[in-house]
Amino acid sequence: MPKYDILAIGGGTAGLVTAAGAAGLGARAALVEAHRLGGECLWTGCVPSKALLAAARAAHDARRAAALGVDVTGVTPHAERIFDWIRDAQRRIEPHDSPERFRGLGVDVIEGTARFHSAHEVEVDGRRVEARHIVIATGTRPAVPPIPGLADVPVLTNENLFTLDRIPGRLLVLGAGVVGLEMAQAFARLGSSVEVIEATGHVLPREEPELVERLTTVLVAEGVSFSLDTRIDRARREGENIVLGSGDREFRGDALLVATGRTANVEALELERAGVGLRDGNVAVDARLRTAVPHIWGAGDVIGGLRFTHVADHEARTVLRNALFPLASRVRYDVVPWVIFTDPELAHVGLTEREARERHGDDVRVWTRPFDDVDRAIADGQAEGMVKLITTASGRLLGGHVLGHGAGSLIAEVALAMRHGLGAKAIATTIHAYPTYPEAIKQAAESWYRSRLTGVTKSLVRWLVRR
Numbered sequence: 001m002p003k004y005d006i007l008a009i010g011g012g013t014a015g016l017v018t019a020a021g022a023a024g025l026g027a028r029a030a031l032v033e034a035h036r037l038g039g040e041c042l043w044t045g046c047v048p049s050k051a052l053l054a055a056a057r058a059a060h061d062a063r064r065a066a067a068l069g070v071d072v073t074g075v076t077p078h079a080e081r082i083f084d085w086i087r088d089a090q091r092r093i094e095p096h097d098s099p100e101r102f103r104g105l106g107v108d109v110i111e112g113t114a115r116f117h118s119a120h121e122v123e124v125d126g127r128r129v130e131a132r133h134i135v136i137a138t139g140t141r142p143a144v145p146p147i148p149g150l151a152d153v154p155v156l157t158n159e160n161l162f163t164l165d166r167i168p169g170r171l172l173v174l175g176a177g178v179v180g181l182e183m184a185q186a187f188a189r190l191g192s193s194v195e196v197i198e199a200t201g202h203v204l205p206r207e208e209p210e211l212v213e214r215l216t217t218v219l220v221a222e223g224v225s226f227s228l229d230t231r232i233d234r235a236r237r238e239g240e241n242i243v244l245g246s247g248d249r250e251f252r253g254d255a256l257l258v259a260t261g262r263t264a265n266v267e268a269l270e271l272e273r274a275g276v277g278l279r280d281g282n283v284a285v286d287a288r289l290r291t292a293v294p295h296i297w298g299a300g301d302v303i304g305g306l307r308f309t310h311v312a313d314h315e316a317r318t319v320l321r322n323a324l325f326p327l328a329s330r331v332r333y334d335v336v337p338w339v340i341f342t343d344p345e346l347a348h349v350g351l352t353e354r355e356a357r358e359r360h361g362d363d364v365r366v367w368t369r370p371f372d373d374v375d376r377a378i379a380d381g382q383a384e385g386m387v388k389l390i391t392t393a394s395g396r397l398l399g400g401h402v403l404g405h406g407a408g409s410l411i412a413e414v415a416l417a418m419r420h421g422l423g424a425k426a427i428a429t430t431i432h433a434y435p436t437y438p439e440a441i442k443q444a445a446e447s448w449y450r451s452r453l454t455g456v457t458k459s460l461v462r463w464l465v466r467r
């Protein structure tokens with residue numbers, strides 16, 4: 001009999017949730033981690049990036065305080081102390097993901113790099129581990145594009161960015177995706193001059209274009225430059241400078257952040273020994289997160305799709321249900337919220353307007369509420385942004401998009417409503433406290449509600465009032 005019921009490979013969010021969940025349900029669980037428990041989110045992703053953004057926001061808020069009548073002088077970001085702040089945040093969160101905690105929960109934590117020996121056995125540094133179910137949760141690493149000369153220049157990625165000991169003077173950012181934009185704003189606020197270079201013509205291509213346009217306007221006003229439709233074809237080092245070339249244009253910086261996408265960590269696993277296949281470089285799974293081998297599963301960034309911590313968590317829970325219980329549970333990707341943690345934040349759930357029109361045609365209705373119509377946002381001096389709700393004519397919510405202060409928190413209400421089939425009416429008829437930001441969501445939903453007041457309803461009301 002195999003020693004374990006479940007073996008998770010990879011100690012990031014997906015592996016940790018799998019192993020802790022399995023042990024909590026009474027299964028014999030093991031977790032293999034090659035480097036450090038906590039994975040990308042704790043060490044090189046969410047936590048350090050949000051701590052860096054918090055330091056950058058502090059500098060920005062101090063500078064803009066004058067607009068609210070408060071003069072703050074001498075705003076000086078200290079690189080060493082900012083990076084200490086980041087490490088401190090990680091140190092405080094680390095115990096949640098520590099090997100001791102997981103051993104205490106009943107998980108066997110095995111340190112080392114896993115590779116398949118067979119479909120039921122994994123080898124970790126020469127030791128064989130057998131399990132009934134194996135969950136591949138090995139995450140991703142930065143994909144660095146094959147640009148001639150790039151291998152000879154010092155490149156920053158999310159893996160080494162947070163161990164810097166200085167704020168770059170001139171930062172080049174390759175890629176206008178989520179990581180590129182968050183870090184561009186953070187370093188611009190900390191004093192770097194920042195140039196974002198993007199091969200396509202789009203910033204954040206998955207997001208609502210009008211909200212992206214408002215966001216890029218804010219970033220440009222804060223000093224971030226954008227070069228779109230610019231495919232870098234060469235790189236070289238010139239003394240302290242990094243030079244990137246695109247045709248006859250050249251960009252110079254003293255640091256280069258590459259944020260051009262991710263590659264799944266699959267090579268070390270020797271998947272062919274187990275019969276597990278790949279799709280577009282990611283571990284191929286079906287809607288129940290099962291690979292081609294019935295007892296081998298995939299969860300988290302390694303399976304591609306929406307690469308977020310909360311999605312990795314949700315997928316791990318789905319794998320647990322499917323592996324341990326006679327249930328067939330699928331992940332619903334249609335109501336997944338996500339947030340770009342720029343300031344203002346940009347939050348997204350469900351369909352964009354374009355996607356909604358492709359699927360629902362003329363039945364689509366769009367309701368917006370700019371933040372400069374929201375009392376709390378005006379009073380706080382945070383009036384940049386907009387809520388955009390997408391519904392059917394009958395008020396079914398198809399998507400929600402918020403650019404604005406606290407958008408990441410605001411989107412939860414829309415996600416809750418969508419997940420549980422509550423329409424715009426439920427939001428519009430719920431009392432929201434005044435003055436708060438969620439009123440922006442309510443006011444957008446109320447626009448739908450008012451649209452239901454047809455001529456017939458209005459005539460009826462007139463008749464009732466005057467009778």
Ligand SMILES: Cc1cc2nc3c(=O)[nH]c(=O)nc-3n(C[C@H](O)[C@H](O)[C@H](O)COP(=O)(O)OP(=O)(O)OC[C@H]3O[C@@H](n4cnc5c(N)ncnc54)[C@H](O)[C@@H]3O)c2cc1C
Binds near residue numbers: 010032036179
């Ligand atoms: C800069 C940045 C900021 C981000 N910010 C956010 C955010 O704000 N919110 C959000 O939701 N998401 C954010 N993300 C994405 C988030 O970090 C990932 O979605 C999440 O960490 C994925 O978890 P995972 O468990 O799938 O993989 P990972 O966390 O990558 O874990 C995989 C683990 O597997 C280990 N491993 C790999 N191969 C082997 C092997 N052969 N044997 C043993 N162990 C192995 C690795 O060492 C690693 O610890 C951010 C990402 C980046 C890069």
